[in-house]
Amino acid sequence: MLELKNISLNVENSKDILNDVSLTVGDGKFVVITGPNGGGKSTLAKVAAGILSPTSGQIYFNGQNITQSSITDRARLGISYAFQQPVRFKGIKVRDLITLAAGRELTTAGVCEYLSEVGLCARDYVDREVNASLSGGEIKRIEIAMVMARGTQLSIFDEPEAGIDLWSFQNLIEVFRKLHNGIQGSSIIIISHQERIMEIADEIVVLSDGKVLTQGPREEVLPKLLGGTDTCRFCPKEVG
Amino acid sequence: MDHIAKKLLELVADWRGDPQGAFNIRENSGCAGRQSTENVRIESKTDKPGIDIIVKKNTKNEKIYIPALVTHSDVTDLVYNDFYIGENADVTIIAGCGVHSDGCGTAEHDGIHRFFLEKGARVLYVEKHIGIGEGDGQRIINPQTYIEADENSYMEMETTQIKGVDSTKRFSKAVLQDGAKLVIKEKIMTHGNQYAETSFEVDLNGKDSSAHLISRSVAKDSSKQLFLSKVNGNAKCAGHSECDAIIMGDGSVSAIPEISANCVDAALIHEAAIGKIAGEQLIKLMTLGLTEKEAENRIVEGFLE
Numbered sequence: 130m131l132e133l134k135n136i137s138l139n140v141e142n143s144k145d146i147l148n149d150v151s152l153t154v155g156d157g158k159f160v161v162i163t164g165p166n167g168g169g170k171s172t173l174a175k176v177a178a179g180i181l182s183p184t185s186g187q188i189y190f191n192g193q194n195i196t197q198s199s200i201t202d203r204a205r206l207g208i209s210y211a212f213q214q215p216v217r218f219k220g221i222k223v224r225d226l227i228t229l230a231a232g233r234e235l236t237t238a239g240v241c242e243y244l245s246e247v248g249l250c251a252r253d254y255v256d257r258e259v260n261a262s263l264s265g266g267e268i269k270r271i272e273i274a275m276v277m278a279r280g281t282q283l284s285i286f287d288e289p290e291a292g293i294d295l296w297s298f299q300n301l302i303e304v305f306r307k308l309h310n311g312i313q314g315s316s317i318i319i320i321s322h323q324e325r326i327m328e329i330a331d332e333i334v335v336l337s338d339g340k341v342l343t344q345g346p347r348e349e350v351l352p353k354l355l356g357g358t359d360t361c362r363f364c365p366k367e368v369g
Numbered sequence: 370m371d372h373i374a375k376k377l378l379e380l381v382a383d384w385r386g387d388p389q390g391a392f393n394i395r396e397n398s399g400c401a402g403r404q405s406t407e408n409v410r411i412e413s414k415t416d417k418p419g420i421d422i423i424v425k426k427n428t429k430n431e432k433i434y435i436p437a438l439v440t441h442s443d444v445t446d447l448v449y450n451d452f453y454i455g456e457n458a459d460v461t462i463i464a465g466c467g468v469h470s471d472g473c474g475t476a477e478h479d480g481i482h483r484f485f486l487e488k489g490a491r492v493l494y495v496e497k498h499i500g501i502g503e504g505d506g507q508r509i510i511n512p513q514t515y516i517e518a519d520e521n522s523y524m525e526m527e528t529t530q531i532k533g534v535d536s537t538k539r540f541s542k543a544v545l546q547d548g549a550k551l552v553i554k555e556k557i558m559t560h561g562n563q564y565a566e567t568s569f570e571v572d573l574n575g576k577d578s579s580a581h582l583i584s585r586s587v588a589k590d591s592s593k594q595l596f597l598s599k600v601n602g603n604a605k606c607a608g609h610s611e612c613d614a615i616i617m618g619d620g621s622v623s624a625i626p627e628i629s630a631n632c633v634d635a636a637l638i639h640e641a642a643i644g645k646i647a648g649e650q651l652i653k654l655m656t657l658g659l660t661e662k663e664a665e666n667r668i669v670e671g672f673l674e
Contacts, residue, residue: 220671
């Protein structure tokens with residue numbers, strides 16, 4: 130599905146943000162990328178979505194080289210990306226964004242279905258503006274609903290659980306399961322620190338200092354991450 | 370009435386066939402149609418061009434249409450319209466203005482509207498400005514609005530000028546008594562070399578009076594806009610003015626607010642934000658599959674909705 134080959138991204142006079150990262154996400158896979166803050170996780174997601182260009186390396190999507198493709202082209206090919214910090218718009222309503230995401234006319238019931246999935250009482254939200262009046266948790270859920278409405282082959286979520294209350298957390302996990310199972314062969318990449326999200330992953334990638342530290346099936350990686358409480362769980366000598 | 374006039378009518382007043390309720394159509398400084406109702410009387414002024422619109426007290430849920438049209442160049446139309454809204458009446462007034470110029474002369478409409486709201490009266494005043502036609506002639510609209518709001522009355526004014534008007538200078542002035550409320554929502558989009566100036570002056574004289582002025586505007590190409598607002602809090606009152614503008618290309622917008630509190634219990638706020646479309650907004654819509662241009666149009670459309 131998605132293949133990142135030797136991706137590096139560096140800014141002048143600064144250490145590498147990404148340093149020779151190679152990563153393959155197979156068809157139908159659920160991958161969690163984790164690692165310390167500042168390790169390059171969000172940058173990697175933005176490189177995949179086309180928001181940032183790598184300094185070197187190639188990106189393939191279903192075998193097609195998309196390294197030079199625009200954000201729009203990648204979106205149309207089937208990559209969706211949920212922002213860590215969703216964007217607010219004056220005058221654009223929840224209904225409008227969900228409809229744009231779906232890429233087709235939706236009935237009110239159709240829009241509401243997506244909102245209900247992410248635990249928002251649809252009637253209250255459908256005609257709300259996506260502006261500063263929405264709380265962090267609300268806008269985060271709308272962001273997730275947009276990705277669901279797109280229903281693409283690959284969905285990338287950047288820390289989707291941030292700002293979502295505990296009560297909704299289980300529902301959120303259900304949302305990812307459903308999305309994953311809903312589209313035949315579709316893959317999900319989630320950037321997360323949450324054990325409960327890692328628990329449902331097929332594979333876990335640990336990214337630290339712009340490098341892939343560990344990459345493998347959940348059964349192998351997760352116990353190592355959770356073991357050793359005395360030191361930092363991302364510490365190289367513990368997992369390496 | 371020719372097809373240009375009909376098209377303008379549709380654009381400014383969503384007019385299709387004669388409406389229910391009172392109306393007066395002004396076309397090239399003449400009267401092209403008028404209807405009064407039991408509760409709403411429309412009469413020509415005797416001393417100057419224009420009409421008096423008199424709404425009986427306790428009139429409820431009536432719509433009044435007073436569109437004005439200038440359908441060709443070399444017309445400068447000046448009109449005085451006075452609205453007298455009786456106690457506790459609740460009406461909607463739709464006052465579009467359309468100018469069409471295919472020639473090289475100027476088509477201009479200057480409307481001076483005065484509103485006298487008696488105690489408890491409520492008015493929703495909707496005004497749409499539009500200019501059409503291919504000629505080089507200037508299409509100019511200069512509206513002036515004066516509002517006297519008596520105790521506990523409410524006036525909401527929605528004004529929209531989206532396209533085709535080359536030059537506009539709007540002046541709105543309101544004086545509010547005890548408990549009176551005023552809401553003004555303005556939307557402007559200018560392009561080419563257009564110029565738009567809007568100026569608000571509100572005197573909050575009454576106890577618990579309030580005013581809320583919201584301006585959303587987009588200045589494209591080389592167009593220029595100037596937003597002036599002056600709110601005087603002379604009693605225990607609340608005043609809020611807000612100017613939000615998007616600039617594109619070489620567009621320019623200036624916002625000059627002035628708020629004066631002359632009473633210790635006056636609470637006045639002004640907010641202004643001018644800037645280009647936020648990059649992350651464009652990126653978000655592009656990740657939904659829109660091109661940059663499509664994303665830009667959608668953001669502007671939403672902003673002015």
